[in-house]
Amino acid sequence: MTEKQRVKIEKMSSPVLKMGNVEIVLGKVEDAWDEPMGPTPKPRLADLRDWDMKLLNRYEPFYSPICDMCCMCSYGKCDLTKQRRGACGLDMRTQQARTIAMESVIGAACHGAHARHVIEHQIQRLGRDYEIDMGLNIATEAPVTRAIVGIKPKTLGDLEEAMEYAEGEIQNVLSSIHTGQEGDYKDYESKALHIGMIDNLVKEIADIAQIVGYDFPRGDPDAPLVEMGPGTVDHKKPVVLMIGHNVAAGAEVLTYAEAYDKLDTIEIAGICCTAHDLTRKNPKAKVIGPMSEQARYIRSGIADVIVLDEQCIRTDILEEAKKVGSVVITTSDKLAAGLPDMTSRPADEIVDKLVSGEIPGALILKPEKVGEVAVKTAEMIAPLREGRKAIPSKRELVKEAKKCTACEACMRHCPVNLHISDALSAAKKGKLKALEDLRERCIGCKRCEAACPKEIPIVSLMEKASEKMLKEKKCKLRSGRGPILDTEIRNVGPPIVFGEIPGVVAFAGCSNYANGAKEVPEIAEEFLKRRYIVVASGCAAMALAMYTDEEGKTLYEKYPGNFDAGNLANVGSCVANAHILGAAIKIPHIFARRNLRANFEEIADYILNRVGAVGVVWGTYSQKALSITTGLNRWGIPVIWGPSGVKYRRLYLGRRDQPEKWEVYDAKTGNKVPAGPLPEHLTYVAESKEEVIVSIARLVMRPNDTTKGRQIKLSHYIDLHRRYYGGMPKDLPLFIRTEGDIPITEKETVKNILKEAGWKETPIPDPTLLERMIMKRV
Amino acid sequence: MRPDVAARIILKAEKPLLVVGAEIADHGGAPLRTAVRLAQELEMPIIATAHSCKFLEKEGFTNYVEMGLVELTNAASDPEWQGVEGYGKPDLIIVFGAHLDLMNALFQTLKSFSDIPTLSISRYFMINADFSLPNLDEDLWLQSLEDLCREVEKGRAKAPL
Numbered sequence: 001m002t003e004k005q006r007v008k009i010e011k012m013s014s015p016v017l018k019m020g021n022v023e024i025v026l027g028k029v030e031d032a033w034d035e036p037m038g039p040t041p042k043p044r045l046a047d048l049r050d051w052d053m054k055l056l057n058r059y060e061p062f063y064s065p066i067c068d069m070c071c072m073c074s075y076g077k078c079d080l081t082k083q084r085r086g087a088c089g090l091d092m093r094t095q096q097a098r099t100i101a102m103e104s105v106i107g108a109a110c111h112g113a114h115a116r117h118v119i120e121h122q123i124q125r126l127g128r129d130y131e132i133d134m135g136l137n138i139a140t141e142a143p144v145t146r147a148i149v150g151i152k153p154k155t156l157g158d159l160e161e162a163m164e165y166a167e168g169e170i171q172n173v174l175s176s177i178h179t180g181q182e183g184d185y186k187d188y189e190s191k192a193l194h195i196g197m198i199d200n201l202v203k204e205i206a207d208i209a210q211i212v213g214y215d216f217p218r219g220d221p222d223a224p225l226v227e228m229g230p231g232t233v234d235h236k237k238p239v240v241l242m243i244g245h246n247v248a249a250g251a252e253v254l255t256y257a258e259a260y261d262k263l264d265t266i267e268i269a270g271i272c273c274t275a276h277d278l279t280r281k282n283p284k285a286k287v288i289g290p291m292s293e294q295a296r297y298i299r300s301g302i303a304d305v306i307v308l309d310e311q312c313i314r315t316d317i318l319e320e321a322k323k324v325g326s327v328v329i330t331t332s333d334k335l336a337a338g339l340p341d342m343t344s345r346p347a348d349e350i351v352d353k354l355v356s357g358e359i360p361g362a363l364i365l366k367p368e369k370v371g372e373v374a375v376k377t378a379e380m381i382a383p384l385r386e387g388r389k390a391i392p393s394k395r396e397l398v399k400e401a402k403k404c405t406a407c408e409a410c411m412r413h414c415p416v417n418l419h420i421s422d423a424l425s426a427a428k429k430g431k432l433k434a435l436e437d438l439r440e441r442c443i444g445c446k447r448c449e450a451a452c453p454k455e456i457p458i459v460s461l462m463e464k465a466s467e468k469m470l471k472e473k474k475c476k477l478r479s480g481r482g483p484i485l486d487t488e489i490r491n492v493g494p495p496i497v498f499g500e501i502p503g504v505v506a507f508a509g510c511s512n513y514a515n516g517a518k519e520v521p522e523i524a525e526e527f528l529k530r531r532y533i534v535v536a537s538g539c540a541a542m543a544l545a546m547y548t549d550e551e552g553k554t555l556y557e558k559y560p561g562n563f564d565a566g567n568l569a570n571v572g573s574c575v576a577n578a579h580i581l582g583a584a585i586k587i588p589h590i591f592a593r594r595n596l597r598a599n600f601e602e603i604a605d606y607i608l609n610r611v612g613a614v615g616v617v618w619g620t621y622s623q624k625a626l627s628i629t630t631g632l633n634r635w636g637i638p639v640i641w642g643p644s645g646v647k648y649r650r651l652y653l654g655r656r657d658q659p660e661k662w663e664v665y666d667a668k669t670g671n672k673v674p675a676g677p678l679p680e681h682l683t684y685v686a687e688s689k690e691e692v693i694v695s696i697a698r699l700v701m702r703p704n705d706t707t708k709g710r711q712i713k714l715s716h717y718i719d720l721h722r723r724y725y726g727g728m729p730k731d732l733p734l735f736i737r738t739e740g741d742i743p744i745t746e747k748e749t750v751k752n753i754l755k756e757a758g759w760k761e762t763p764i765p766d767p768t769l770l771e772r773m774i775m776k777r778v
Numbered sequence: 779m780r781p782d783v784a785a786r787i788i789l790k791a792e793k794p795l796l797v798v799g800a801e802i803a804d805h806g807g808a809p810l811r812t813a814v815r816l817a818q819e820l821e822m823p824i825i826a827t828a829h830s831c832k833f834l835e836k837e838g839f840t841n842y843v844e845m846g847l848v849e850l851t852n853a854a855s856d857p858e859w860q861g862v863e864g865y866g867k868p869d870l871i872i873v874f875g876a877h878l879d880l881m882n883a884l885f886q887t888l889k890s891f892s893d894i895p896t897l898s899i900s901r902y903f904m905i906n907a908d909f910s911l912p913n914l915d916e917d918l919w920l921q922s923l924e925d926l927c928r929e930v931e932k933g934r935a936k937a938p939l
Contacts, residue, residue, distance in 0.1 A: 062852045064883035065890050081890060092890050412902070412913075417878055514877060646848065646883040653852045657860075685848050687877050688800040690829035695846075726832035730844060 036334030038599030041150030042165045045172060045194055051601050052190035052634070054769050058661045059633075059652035059682045061189050063096040066649050070095050073179040089180050097188035100626070100650045102177045104192045107627025108199035108310050109170050111575055113334065114246045115206035116167070116608055119159050121248050121367065122213035128157030132208060135218035137485040142579055143585040143596060144204040149597030150195065157214065159205050169198045182742055189650075196630030197600070203628075204578035212484050214251055216280040221488075221561040221569065223481040226279040228287040228545050229473040231746070233267045235302055237379035242270040243294060243317065245279035245574060246311035249331035249364075253307065254282050269296065272312050272575035273538055280572055281481040287477055287544070290539035291509035291621070292444035295320055296463050300470075301389030304378040305354075307370060310334050311574075312510070312622055316446075319362060323390045327354045327582045328361030331370050339363045347372045355380045355567050390460060394430075397464045401427035403454040410458060413451035415644065416441060416514050420448055420458060427461065435465035441516035443619075477545035478556040480572020481539070484583035486590055488563040492533065493591025497610045499709015501565045502716055503700030504533045506580045506637075507540035509617035509625040511655055514643045517543040519689040520618055521555050524568065525695055528555065530716055531565040532700075537577035539571045539619065551581045574624060581635060584611050601770060608636025608665065608679075609767040612700035612713070615639035616692060620648065633682040640692050652682035656734060666765035670774040673765045675703035676734050690724040697721075698735075703767035707740035715743035733757040737764050779909055781922040785929030787897055787909055788872065789937070793861075794820055795868035797850060797884075798842075799876020800828035805901075805916065809875060812923040814839045816872075819931055823865055825850050827876055847876050851884040855891040867894075873907075874900040881904060899926060 040047050044146050060586045070086045071077040078086030085091050091096070122130070132153055134141040143154050149162045173195045176182045182191070210216055217223045222273045233239055242250040250270060257263050268285040270278045271293050288297055298306065301324040308317060310332045318337050321328045330337045342350045347369055353359045354377045361470035364370045392400060401424045410420040418441060423434035439462040463470070490720040495501040507520060520543035526532050536544055546552045559568040563583060571579045588606040589592040596603065607613070615632050616627050620641045626648050629639040633652060641648075655661065656677040664675040679699045686692040697717040705713060714735060721729040732753055736742060738761050742750045768774070789912055798813045814837050817824045826834055827847040834842050843862045845853075853859045854871060861867040871894055873881055881898065885906035888896050898904035901919040903912045911922055 059851075062848065062855070062887070063891070064848075064851070064887045066886070068890075195901055326879055389869035408913075514879075643877040643879045646879050651852075653849060655853065657853070683878065684846070685883075687847055690832075691800065691827075691846065694829075725829050726835045727846070776890070 016486065020076060033597070035597045037150055038595055038597045040600050041598035043148065044169070045191060048194065048600060049190050051604065053186065055193070055633070055652070055682065056186050056189055059654050061097065061185065062653045063093055063452065064646055064649050065092060065096055066647060070637060075179070078171065080602060082694040084332040090184065093185040094183060094188060096175055096194070096649050097185035098182070101173060101188045101192040102201070102626040103623040103648070104195045104630050105170060105174045105177070105334050106711055107622065107624040108202060110624055111199055111206060111627070112166055112170055112202040114575060115202040115209065116163055117208050117332070118248060119156060120214070122209050123156050126156065126213060128155065130156045130212065132156065132158070132212050134208070134211070134483060137487045138219055138483055139486050140586055140589060140596070142204055142208055142675065143582040143589065144200050146596045147585055147598070147600055147603050148201050153208070156209060159209060162201060162205055166198045166582035170195065182501070192630050193634040196627050196632070197634045200578055200581050200631040200635070203575040204582065206575040207482070207572070207578060209573070210247065210277065214247070214281045216277070217479065217482050217484045219483045221563075222502055223479040223561060224283040225476040225556060226283045226285070226287060226479045226663070227474060228289065228477040228542065229475050230288055230293070230297060230300070230470045231473040232286045233269050233288070233302055237265060237267045238306045239267040239269065239303050240307060241288070241297070241303035242268070242278060242307045242309070242380045243272055244273045244313050245273040246309040246312040246332065247274050249307055249309050249367045249370040250274050250278050251281050252367040253374045254278060254285060256371035256375050257694070258282065260375070260376060266375060268712045273575070274309055276538070276541065276576070279477070280482070283479055285730040287542060290517070290542045292442070293632055294444065294509040295446055296444055296459055298326065299324065299390040299460055299463060300390070302483045303325070304382045305329060305384055307331060307374050308335055308337070309532070311624065318590050320390070322360055324388045325385045327381060329370055330361065330363045331365065331367065331375055331577045334366065336363045337361065341365070347680040351376045351380065355384070386677045391463050392460055394464065397432070397461050398430055400456050400461060403456055404428070405454065407453065409451040409453060410448035411734045413446060413447045415512065416443055419604055424456070429464070432465035435462050436469060438462055439466040440518065441513070444513050468528070475545050475548060475554050476557050477542060477554070478561050478570045479568060480541070480570055480576050481561055482572060482576060484563040484569070484586065486586065489583060489586045489590045492564055493587045495565070496587060497591065497704065499612060499702070499705035499713055502530065502532050502612065502713045503527070503696070504535065504584070504611070504613040505696055506577070506613060506615045507536040507544065507618070508532070508538050508580070508615060508628060509540050509619055510621035511539045511619045512621035512642070512644045513543070513545065513619040513686050515689065517546050518545055519621070521547050523616065523618070523689060523693055525555060526720070527696065528559050528566055528568060533563060533565060533567060533569075533750060535563065535569045535571060535580050537571045537580065538574040540617070543619070544568070544570070547706060574628070577628060581632060581637070584613050584635065584637060585609055587758070593688070593749050594627040601677050602773065603774065604635045605768050605770050608769070610702055610704040612705070613637050614696050614699045616696065617645065618642040618692065620645040629683055638679045638682050638684065640695055640699070641683065641685045643685060643687060649726070650683070651685060653684065654680045656680060656731070664767040664769060665761065665771065665774055667768045667773050667775055668766045672741070675764050675765060678703050678735070692752060694724055699751065701735055703765060707764070710735070710737070710741040711743045713739065715745065718743065728753065733759040737762045779911055781911070781925040782907065782929045783913060784899060785926050785933060786844060786874045788820070788870065788930055789816055791870035793866055793868045794822055795825060795865070796822060796871040796875040797825040797827065797847070797871060797876070798830050798834070799847060799874070799881065800830045801877060802830050802875030803833045805920070808920050809923060810834070810837055810909070810917060811933070812927055816930060817841065825862065826889060830875065839861055847880045848886060851887050854885050854894055857892070870895050870897060872897045874897060874898065899923065914935040
């Protein structure tokens with residue numbers, strides 16, 4: 001790797017010069033990392049374009065334009081329908097691809113700015129030379145960074161080199177979106193894929209810096225079970241609620257409370273990923289839930305102080321907080337919320353102004369000061385706020401419900417099509433069960449309230465109807481374990497690659513669920529029982545903890561936290577999902593001994609053809625979920641979105657009716673051979689829970705599966721198809737290469753299907769899309 | 779659009795294709811029976827998206843092709859698409875019973891990238907479909923589906939062989 005040499009001079013005196021406390025950076029030298037530099041260190045856009053085009057020719061982008069116009073420059077706005085071009089010459093397809101590239105940049109920039117902030121903060125706390133130590137069982141400390149950047153980071157300062165590269169790429173792709181730049185949709189997609197890969201990189205950087213700086217678990221499968229749910233917070237104590245994704249400020253709240261022995265006298269809780277990371281720092285912190293809880297939890301009035309950091313935060317938090325007298329502290333220059341900058345003021349002065357109501361909140365950019373102010377303010381303001389909430393009484397609820405004229409504007413504006421007016425009709429008669437049931441599926445976006453001509457506070461009515469249930473809602477979430485251990489990869493690498501562990505299913509992303517969060521654990525458990533490896537991060541990892549079985553246990557209590565068959569591993573927050581990709585990358589490196597260093601294409605080719613991993617983002621909402629998905633796609637990992645994902649406007653879909661697109665090289669012979677539509681899609685939208693379950697079973701198949709592995713995968717596919725679709729799958733001939741692939745228990749039935757379809761045997765290749773990986777030419 | 783007008787559009791098509799989504803069973807058996815009646819009357823296959831094939835099988839209807847809604851949309855937006863197994867390229871795509879976002883995506887995509895006309899017979903007006911029933915309450919919608927089927931059956935009975 002490259003490494004800066006530093007000389008620190010504490011004091012020097014000569015006839016011409018006097019100086020002190022000076023650090024001199026002498027330059028960079030190559031160290032003794034014995035892995036040779038691969039072909040693409042710090043790849044620029046064009047370096048991996050060939051790989052992208054291989055993917056894009058097979059998985060031709062599908063566009064569903066949300067908007068018919070382009071409104072991005074003052075030539076327009078331009079109507080792009082019916083093959084029209086805009087004033088700059090751009091067509092509809094390219095405009096969609098451009099938007100995808102732009103949204104991916106936004107997602108990557110969010111994770112990147114997060115990473116930059118965490119690195120700077122940790123370097124300020126611990127120094128640039130602070131060692132990156134990921135523990136005894138993690139030698140491959142930064143697989144994504146190694147594969148992309150070609151460095152092996154040893155210190156916090158080393159992460160800056162990777163960060164500088166990433167920032168340059170983000171700027172470059174962003175510039176391509178300017179009017180009159182790129183004009184080809186596939187090239188825009190290549191840029192989106194590139195920036196998705198950069199997103200993977202900056203997430204890994206951010207989480208390594210967090211793990212090292214805050215001493216988070218380093219791949220601990222037994223990370224503690226922590227409390228989650230609205231019912232876990234003791235309302236009688238002062239409550240500090242953190243919302244967002246960057247735990248820097250929240251960590252200091254914990255540090256202050258720890259230092260002054262207040263952890264048992266105040267409640268520190270979080271919503272969204274910052275909550276995950278609070279529990280990684282101290283398991284006494286509590287998790288309220290995912291983003292959907294923000295507005296309604298604030299309306300409950302329980303939080304005395306609300307600390308906002310960054311990303312996925314409702315922009316009306318301050319307004320909601322004012323209704324219940326909660327104080328808001330913003331902690332990032334990216335989200336100042338119009339509040340006065342109090343960073344330079346003494347902590348006690350800020351506390352006084354907040355408690356007296358002189359200011360509704362404050363912007364404080366020093367995390368340590370946030371810790372002190374938040375805790376002190378919560379303690380002082382809690383007795384003054386007692387009983388304040390924006391939830392109606394039952395009588396008020398009925399009165400509000402009676403205003404409803406059943407115009408159904410609420411339902412038409414609801415992103416998940418909830419039958420709200422039916423529930424309000426029942427509520428008029430004092431029957432609240434329907435409203436309570438709706439809350440289970442509500443995503444908390446408040447679009448119904450905005451649409452209601454009678455200004456009924458619908459979300460608050462649901463909250464009231466669910467009051468008893470919410471008080472009792474407590475569950476157990478396994479705190480984020482961080483990376484997957486190298487030792488775990490050694491154990492599961494071979495069975496994954498040969499197909500004997502039928503697949504890895506990774507749940508990630510937001511809480512914009514079409515049919516309630518409950519479907520996420522239902523999907524996960526289907527595969528846990530079948531001994532797939534299930535991993536999770538972000539809001540999806542919280543959804544997995546929100547429901548209990550008849551014995552009151554969540555999935556985290558029922559299934560161990562290892563990266564192993566039939567296990568459920570929560571890696572942590574959104575940035576921690578880089579470790580899920582990291583596990584896929586480690587398989588070719590550790591098990592197949594492929595070089596990792598700056599060797600993106602070879603590793604991605606390996607994953608695409610051999611590692612049966614599938615991502616599920618069942619509640620897509622943010623640009624970050626898009627960049628996460630697009631990044632995984634470039635590495636050859638398919639991702640299934642829930643129905644809301646179609647509003648991102650682009651998918652990567654394969655076509656099984658075009659067999660010529662599914663040929664691969666057999667690396668042993670150099671022949672091009674059919675490899676089935678595997679994996680059939682890179683980004684797919686499923687319509688229902690049933691469809692996602694069946695699709696997962698299909699998308700984990702890979703050309704490299706051994707016959708035994710394919711048998712196992714097909715037996716799950718057939719069984720799940722029978723159970724959820726009501727019969728045998730009709731497409732089996734596409735996935736059977738030799739009779740040895742047929743599950744033994746289905747031999748006769750499947751043979752008949754093959755006969756009817758005129759099926760012919762095909763060879764099992766040593767699959768690759770890269771010509772340079774061919775070992776022998778015929 | 780009134781159901782009788784929708785029926786005339788369907789009758790005018792030589793190769794209509796019916797797409798039925800997984801929410802078809804959320805409204806009792808009536809919409810499902812509508813789908814089967816239309817498919818049988820017009821001798822067309824049904825594209826069964828997600829797990830809707832399960833409900834069609836229960837109705838004893840087997841002339842369906844299993845496809846994801848976005849897979850169908852993707853194929854139909856390709857000018858070279860030859861249509862589903864042995865049926866040929868459709869000249870009208872009729873849709874109902876799927877998730878609203880996905881139905882809307884189908885109509886948006888085909889509006890932009892295909893010349894195949896589209897008709898929505900779902901409960902909600904679909905702004906990007908070429909033709910669509912209006913927003914209807916549940917009872918009126920079910921009645922509209924019944925009227926539509928009757929008009930199609932009447933029209934077919936009148937049509938010369």
